[in-house]
Amino acid sequence: MPERIMFTMGDIASAEGALSAGCKYFGGYPITPATEIAEWMALRMPEVGGSFVQYEDEIASITSVIGASWTGVKSMTATSGPGVSLMLEAIGLAVMTETPLVLVNIMRGGPSTGQPTRGQQGDVMQAKWGSHGDYQIIALTPASVQEMFDQTVQAFNLSERYRVPVFVLADETVGHMRERLVIPDEKDLKIEYRKLATGDPADFLPFKPDDDLIPPMALLGSKYQFYATGLTHDYRGYPTDKEDVQLELVARLNNKILHNADKIIDLERFMLDDAEIAVVAYGTPSRSARKAIKEAREAGIKAGMLRLKTVWPFPEDALADLASEVKHIIVAEQNFGQVYYMVKAAAAPTPIHLMAKPAGMPQLPHEILDKIREIDSL
């Protein structure tokens, strides 16, 4: 399809990004503020020959996505906090079975039912640590309608490449804001698909990784006989309680992401080159920070921003480098401090200042500017 331009909301941009990435299955359940993604998919999926199904709850939604993905169809779901909480067991299952899938979480106020129509960034740690056990996932944090599209495409590419669930973590403001969206000509989009099993089915080992730590995937209904399970499994996919298998498997599930962190992590450096004060932000607060930094510069304060477009795997090397470049780091996020602790661990001993706001209205530009001025006067 040739280039198209829309004036639309972040939720719909994300759905369009998924369609451009080749997503053909959406399993979902209504929840504010992510429902528009399901509604849009209910309209659009039939048009592209895909399938939209509404389930009886979020547990069924995401597990249907796991089933669909194993047939070789790019699959996704979208939800918000309470829905993610219900999906967490299945996130672990998808990690353990190495199932490519995309989960768009339009973050709302929490905990619990919280403030469904107000944005927050309270689910950053949940995305990484929500399911039990040790594992890595990937989480992307768009800050505009265009990025909702772009990063949903990227989320599919990463989930296909690394066989891992990928979160698009957008706060409600980004999900519901309306901006210009350019959907590129499909020829100009780089679309990836999972590495598939090849060779003789008789010798096939469904969970034997290649050198890149990622096993080629056999699909349900293909010529390969295999067994996929949430139990700790050996290369054949068979459950085992052997310690060495557990150690190797869990290490590999983590390392296939951590060893490729530099290829996954996406950051924006804004006015950082000579900066003395850096703001670290993502999503909506980063939009406020951008304005604050421009105004700080006009006032002669050397401020800049490191904008995280990826929060997991965490860009700790970039933060360590940042800490050596600047005198102070301000972390502005719409929660009580979640990325803050990661920044603190990576960037010590440079002073880290938290601007926490676990509420619907993000830090406003003048509030961030005031904070920059306060730090500058130290």
Add this chain to the structure above:
Amino acid sequence: MTEPAALKLKDMLKKPEILTSGHRMCAGCAAPTIVKLMGMALRGPTIVCEVTGCLEVATTIYPYTAWKLPWIHVAFENAAAVASGVIEAVDVMREKGRWSKEHVDVIAIGGDGGTFDIGFGAISGMLERGHDIVYMCYDNGAYQNTGIQRSGGTFPGQETTTSWAGKVSPGKEQRKKPLAEIVAAHRTPYVATVNPYHHRDFITKFRKALEVEGPAFIHAFSPCPRGWRSQTGKSMELAKLAMEVGLHPLYEIFNGTEYKMSGPSRRLKELRPLDDYWKTQGQFKHLFKPEWADFKKSLQEQVNDDWEILKKKCGIE
């Protein structure tokens, strides 16, 4: 001491309302009327556990609550489980002599999404455990609170934002879950369908549900002008009409096996055609296009069949 149910108009006016005016439900929504009718049936101290939904959100917006009863909002899927916890704890306290009241009724309330779909497991568990709870579903036919998405309670032919009507689709194509009968299949002591138009029938049944030992289930039909695209002044008429066309017949099921057709449904000579119901609502407007004539016919046949089966179960020839 238990209070009598208020069945006569003069008694109803005397019975204290359990939901105050000033709640923020939409104009024409039948759910607050359903709650008020529930209040007419109460026999004394009562605790309400309610799932996420229109009624929950709009009657309790900070800093106000419209409820005059002890009331707890739980997550979307578990009012029946929370109610089970409440009743267990009350029993324990009574045994230890720490519960002064002679009696307490526990009521769980959910919409069709929270009952037919996400909360269904918890309800089934409550029924199996036999907890003495009245579960009431106010069924407005879709996830109206999140913006009109289809649910297991949505009728076939109904357009919602996840069951669009268009060139290739007539809206939702699947049947509505036969929830009252699924609940009854647990050999639940008492199951009844009600609507707010037939208020005496409603109050009588709700009172029976409270008085029966063990779990009881009330399936209340609740017109929603916003989601249905119907006139706000017509909700009570639509509740009656849904009974007359056979989409929400009124009946009771005792112990899972004994069916009894209620007066308003029993007195029908025959069902009114579904067209009479569909033409009152924007959500069925597309059904009148010529391309859906066959689909419409199949829905009418479905309802006719269901009606005959129900009559047979109720022992009506």
